[in-house]
Amino acid sequence: MTDILNDADFDRFRKVIYKECGITFSGTNRPILDSRIKEILREKKIATVDEYYNLILSDREEMKRMLDSITTNLTRFFRNQPHFDAFINYVIPHVLEEKKKTGDRTIRVWSAGCSTGEEPYTIAMILKKILPPGYSFSVTASDISLKSLMVGQSGFYADNKIDGVPADYLSAFFTKVNGGYQISKEIMEHVKFDYHNLQHESGMKNLDVVFCRNVMIYFDEAAQLVVLNNFWNAMAQHSYLFIGHSESLFGMKTKFEFLKTDWACLYQKNS
Incomplete structure (x- = not known):
């Protein structure tokens, strides 16, 4: 499967995510970010990574939706x-x-x-x-x-x-x-x-x-x-x-x- 994020794309998304919420993406979990961004572009019918990156910078609600999509939500009642x-x-x-x-x-x-x-x-x-x-x-x-x-x-x-x-x-x-x-x-x-x-x-x-x-x-x-x-x-x-x-x-x-x-x-x- 071809990555949708090149090195420069990954770096700028990684930096904006860290700035917004403190979550760190490293090389080991890069495929997670790549797959989430690819899914968003498909769902929103956005043609390029650049277009989506500019969208999250200009639209706070879209930024929230992006952060929502990259988080992992594993939990259960009486966990631990x-x-x-x-x-x-x-x-x-x-x-x-x-x-x-x-x-x-x-x-x-x-x-x-x-x-x-x-x-x-x-x-x-x-x-x-x-x-x-x-x-x-x-x-x-x-x-x-x-x-x-x-x-x-x-x-x-x-x-x-x-x-x-x-x-x-x-x-x-x-x-x-x-x-x-x-x-x-x-x-x-x-x-x-x-x-x-x-x-x-x-x-x-x-x-x-x-x-x-x-x-x-x-x-x-x-x-x-x-x-x-x-x-x-x-x-x-x-x-x-x-x-x-x-x-x-x-x-x-x-x-x-x-x-x-x-x-x-x-x-x-x-x-």
Whole structure:
């Protein structure tokens, strides 16, 4: 199969993607970018790479659609159960202890890079199940994929997408409908889906927990540090950060402290 991007084309697309969202394309994943651009040109009936490149520079919505097309959205409910075990057994009890000191009764969580919504809905179901009376919660779910956000907002998942959901959660928070399952309104009302580029400040404050799992692997260290600083600024004085089990902040100049629990490793902000 002939590449549609020559070396110069690849370089300029790689640079504009990095500038826009911090995602790094190297020689090893060049074929992914090439195939996505080829598909877009065919769908839009655009004759040349130059024409499409000029289009994304002049049209912000088209830029968003291009970024959407190059992202990979792999997720599932209760993905990496040890993280959720640590969330239930360590993080939330410690967050509640801090809340008692301040009188604040709202737990605030950000699912950054939420894809099609399985992660934020998992978080919301857990909080609905374990929080004591008198506490409320909100989950902000963000991504740069508009298509994924629309799936999350619908709250509908095909039968094969609910594998791994415990039976008690399935019966309590889902309704069986034709072709799949619908998340209950009592869960959906706690989750807000929002388009957000992690290279930019979110505007959020006093977050108790941030989940950003298997997202920063697409960034180089400079872009990772931008994301981590943005998280730090959005998080409460005593708060917690989950990243992917194959990701690490080791050797990076961040303010986050490594935390090893009986269930999983994560990071904390104490300042």
